[in-house]
Amino acid sequence: MAKINQNYLKLPGSYLFSTIGKKVNAYKEAHPDADIIRLGIGDVTRPLSPSVIEALHKSVDEMGNEETFRGYAPDLGYEFLRNVIAEKDFKARGCDISADEIFVSDGAKCDCGNIQEIFGTDNVIAVCDPVYPVYVDSNVMAGRTGEYDASTERFKGVIYMPCTEENGFCPEIPDEVPDLIYLCFPNNPTGAVIKKAQLQKWVDYANEHDSVILYDAAYEAYISEDDVPHSIYECDGARNCAIEFRSFSKTAGFTGLRLGFTVIPRDLTTGGEKLWPLWARRHGTKYNGAPYIVQRAGEAVYSDAGRKEVKELVGYYMGNAKIILDGLAGAGFKVSGGVNAPYIWLKTPDNMTSWEFFDFLLDKAHVVGTPGSGFGPHGEHYFRLTAFGSRENTLRAVERLSKL
Ligand code: PLP
Numbered sequence: 071m072a073k074i075n076q077n078y079l080k081l082p083g084s085y086l087f088s089t090i091g092k093k094v095n096a097y098k099e100a101h102p103d104a105d106i107i108r109l110g111i112g113d114v115t116r117p118l119s120p121s122v123i124e125a126l127h128k129s130v131d132e133m134g135n136e137e138t139f140r141g142y143a144p145d146l147g148y149e150f151l152r153n154v155i156a157e158k159d160f161k162a163r164g165c166d167i168s169a170d171e172i173f174v175s176d177g178a179k180c181d182c183g184n185i186q187e188i189f190g191t192d193n194v195i196a197v198c199d200p201v202y203p204v205y206v207d208s209n210v211m212a213g214r215t216g217e218y219d220a221s222t223e224r225f226k227g228v229i230y231m232p233c234t235e236e237n238g239f240c241p242e243i244p245d246e247v248p249d250l251i252y253l254c255f256p257n258n259p260t261g262a263v264i265k266k267a268q269l270q271k272w273v274d275y276a277n278e279h280d281s282v283i284l285y286d287a288a289y290e291a292y293i294s295e296d297d298v299p300h301s302i303y304e305c306d307g308a309r310n311c312a313i314e315f316r317s318f319s320k321t322a323g324f325t326g327l328r329l330g331f332t333v334i335p336r337d338l339t340t341g342g343e344k345l346w347p348l349w350a351r352r353h354g355t356k357y358n359g360a361p362y363i364v365q366r367a368g369e370a371v372y373s374d375a376g377r378k379e380v381k382e383l384v385g386y387y388m389g390n391a392k393i394i395l396d397g398l399a400g401a402g403f404k405v406s407g408g409v410n411a412p413y414i415w416l417k418t419p420d421n422m423t424s425w426e427f428f429d430f431l432l433d434k435a436h437v438v439g440t441p442g443s444g445f446g447p448h449g450e451h452y453f454r455l456t457a458f459g460s461r462e463n464t465l466r467a468v469e470r471l472s473k474l
Contacts, residue, residue, distance in 0.1 A: 077213045082220065086203065086444035087111055090428075097432055107467045109394075109455045110438040112258065112413070114323045116386060118367075119379035122322060125370035129363040143359030145350070147174020147331065151365045154372040155331060159316070165303035171335050171346070173353055174368075176328040176360045178288045178317035182252075183208040184356075185284060185313060185332070188348040189250060189340075196229035196248030198241050200259055200445030200452070202286070205252040223447045232448045233260060239406065239415070240264050243271070247279050253302075254286035256293060259445045259454040260415045261407015263298045269305050276311035282340055283312040288330075291321040291384050293410045309335040313345070320412065322371045322380050329360055329368045387412050390464040391457035397468035412457040415442070427453050435470035 216226025231241035239262035424441030442452030
């Protein structure tokens, strides 16, 4: 008899965004004329930039020609892309990362979810609370956690690091030493960032305890302030303790195209074992590469024109973020994030729960956001709005929120 992976049964309820979807659909059915504005899910809305489109067209033509047709991509990704990433994302920032330490993939979600496979199931993980759910759920599926405790809304055996207003939504080093530490900056959902000196403390801590930091930098392109590291490899000693995830999704609007990469330094070891060969083995066995045309599109993001266009794209969304931040602060809401990240984290008024505020906002303003409690118990009484809408909808949503 085939047996299921029992760990999957530990996962509670439905996925946050499907619950939101159901609630919105039910509301629409009851109020068919409601003009609903969605600032909830973190998906982009602007079209791909001209350089990316041009690269796609050109590479599609290459695929239709016998001389230039390409089949399977090399395991780690095409060199043309890995070279430009190493040069422009890392060497240009003083980070000692070479092209052969970059593993091209179809996005950061898969990599963040799959990376745990190369670690034993007896590792203890530490995650922020609130947190991007993929880090926790993928470890639950792998059996690296205990049961879910509905009263605490936490899985047993996981170290949760509260991110609160008091600590600037930046986790403190926990009392118990974790083996694997998930950090995400700029942060989803809080929009908070970590300063270089703070991140250096984590790197020193991980090196001291032979822990590995899994650093998700999917929103790196949104950093606008100095002293906020774009890569964990800006910190001394990070090559010895950190893996970094990057994505083209929010940087260049590739959520539908799919492209990302993971960096594993050659000298990164744990318990004396190198991690690079393990991920290379996993990649080679279970993954057959991002499409050639998408890797060419990714390369175009790094051209002079591409960089300019992507900067404009990010600038557009950050213009929205500023409209939301300023508008809501002016209307008396307590808001944070939105300066180095496309997420605005707002405290619910009148001590409403996150879901009460969700219903209130949907009903009174026809605006959809994401309840903070969906990202963990310390997200309770918070609410996430995203800057990924159109300018027009962002302005309309802020106007409605200001009138509440
Ligand atoms: N990491 C974080 C923190 C995210 O918020 C997201 C997407 O929302 C991802 C990774 C997923 O990125 P990708 O689209 O490259 O899979």
